[in-house]
Amino acid sequence: MFQVVEELYEAGVKKPLQLNSALLNRGISGHSMKQLNNFLTRLKTKVQGPATISYLELEEWCSQHSIQPEEDDCAYVVHHDVSPTSGVHVIMSTKRLLANAAQSEVVHLDATYKLTWNGFPVIIAGVSDQARQFFPVVFGVMQAETSEEYGLLLNKMKTAVEEVSGKTFEPRIVVADCADAITTAISQVFPEAKRGHCWFHVKKAAETHLRRESKDMQAICKADIANLQLCYCQDQFDMAAQLALNKWRQLWPDSGFPAYFEDQYVARYGGWFEGFDLRAPSTNNGLESLNGSIKTNHTLRERLPVGRFVVAAQSMIRDWSRDLTGRRQFQDTPIADLAVMTKAHQYLQQEKVVVQVGEDSFFVRSGEELTLSNEQVDAYVQMVEGNPQSFDEFVDHRFSMWRVQDTGNRTEAMAMWCTCPEGLKKFVCKHSLAIGSLFGLIDFSDVARAMPVGRKRKRGRPTLARPALEHQ
Ligand SMILES: [Zn+2]
Structure with a gap:
């Protein structure tokens, strides 16, 4: 045989x-x-052949490439420590990637989608911007996936970003999967940062755990978890999570799932709902698709000899860096593209009632309904931000209207955030733009220009229907 x-x-x-x-x-x-x-x-x-590498060979290459180059896109070794006693630690980047990172407050790191080289984990850390684009920052070949190794990677990334940019680098949030080694590393290197948990991983883990349950229970729990994910503040998540757990325990008293979910994704790893950080992506999808493309393109094959591996890594990092000189620029505000601008323009023409509460909160009905009364808004606030009796009651109210909150004192439309799913996930939606336009913060002339030719249109700028603005 x-x-x-x-x-x-x-x-x-x-x-x-x-x-x-x-x-x-x-x-x-x-x-x-x-x-x-x-x-x-x-x-x-x-x-x-055996999967061995020569420490001496790798150490020499790293030393030769440790000097910061003149050129912005030239990959160099930011930190290395290679020896038979300490193992392998090689961290690379470019000046442009490091300077770019200094503009961000959102870091992404992941342990799930593993890339390896001769058994050593290859770990990429990066940042994202307000257009939810992911930008790699450092590429590390590390000894193992321990908190010390993640800590070393994050620490060297911080130092290198600060050195190149001349600014302190203190991210607001680090998004990663639920690995405890990463949590420990984050708390040591970025003690002020929040620990976000990638929603995609939570979803997958919950679905896997649910497989042993009935089809009915699977469907209901999945839908409830997806609704829970759209909570827009911590208090709401805490309250709604307890209601969901109560619901599941009542429906399926013998199931172990509620206890598992409470322990894992409410008590220990609770940073996966949208309101945990309203201006950070709730997943690591950008980073994972980069990892995936490296894997499928075989850019860095598992057993490349050391000489070829470092050269391949160097040219890949240079390409990431050059990407930043083209269309992929760092965006510090969300982008309203033509599609969402068009939707906002059409939305305004429906003349929906907008109810203003206080200085900065605006409410609109979801769905087709145009009217909205002050009493309905009161009931919504009571229910969604107060004390609903059951999870289903909470969900019914939660998605019956959208709340647009102005955090910028009428100075810019992008400082308005909305509680609708699109607003929470994309940081911009037709509601926030429509409300923004009521204060003259949005210019729809591009939308008018992009309208299909042949449709009759008045000359000059289109006039906007102004929804009734009711003060409460
Ligand atoms: Zn919205």
Whole structure:
């Protein structure tokens, strides 16, 4: 059998399952998958050579590339410590990537989508901007995924960003998966930063745990968790989470899921709802898709010899850096693109009633309903920000109207945030733009220019319907 496996392997059949079916096709059976896997591991080592690297070789290369270059996009080694006793630590970046990071208050780091090189974890940390674009900052080949190693990476990133930009680098929030090693590292390097938990990971983990439950329960819990994720402040999340747990415990008294969810995603890892930080992405999707593309493009293959690996890494980091000179610029305010501007323009023409409460809060009905009374707004505030009796009652009210909050004293539309799902996730929506336009903060002339040709339009700027603004 082993002779046949070797032949198949050389012919390009390299995956255990493919190999197994090829063997069965040839009438060879009686082996277990475990035997096949073990043999495959030995075969790989024989074919590719042992996965060893020379510390001396790597250390020399790092030393040669440790001097900060003149050129902004030239990748260099920000920090390294390579020896048989301390292990492998190589952290690289460019001046442009580091200077870019200084503009951000949102850091992303992840341990889930693993890239490795000769068994060493490759860890990328980056930042995001107000247009929710992700920008890599440092590329690290580290010894292990421990709190010390993450701490070292974050610490060297902080020092390098500060050195290049001349400003202190104190992020407001660090978003990562739920790994405790990362939490410890963050609290040591950025003690003031909030610890955000990637919503995508929480969702996946909850779904996996729910698989043992009935289809009914799965569907209800998934929907409830998605609604919980749209809470827009901490008090609301605390209250709504307890209501959801009560609901589940009543419906399924024998299930272990409520206890699991409460322990994990309410008590320990609670930083995954939108209101945890209204101006930071709630997922690490930008970072993960970068990791994914590195993996699928085989830019950095697992067993590249050290010389080729560092050269490949260097050119990849240079490309990230050059990206910043083109269309991918750092945005410090959310971007209202033509699509959302058009929606806002159409929304205004519906002449929905806007109820103003106090100086800075504006309420509109969701859905088709145009009217809205002060009593309805009162009931909403009571329910959603006060004391609902059940989770379902909370959800019904929560999504019955949207609240636009002005945090900028009528100075800019982008300082208005809205509680609708799009507003929370994209930082800008038709409601915040429409309210902004009531105060002259939005100019719709581009929308008018982009209207389909042939539709009759008055000359000059279109006039805007002004929704009734009711003071309470
Ligand atoms: Zn909105």
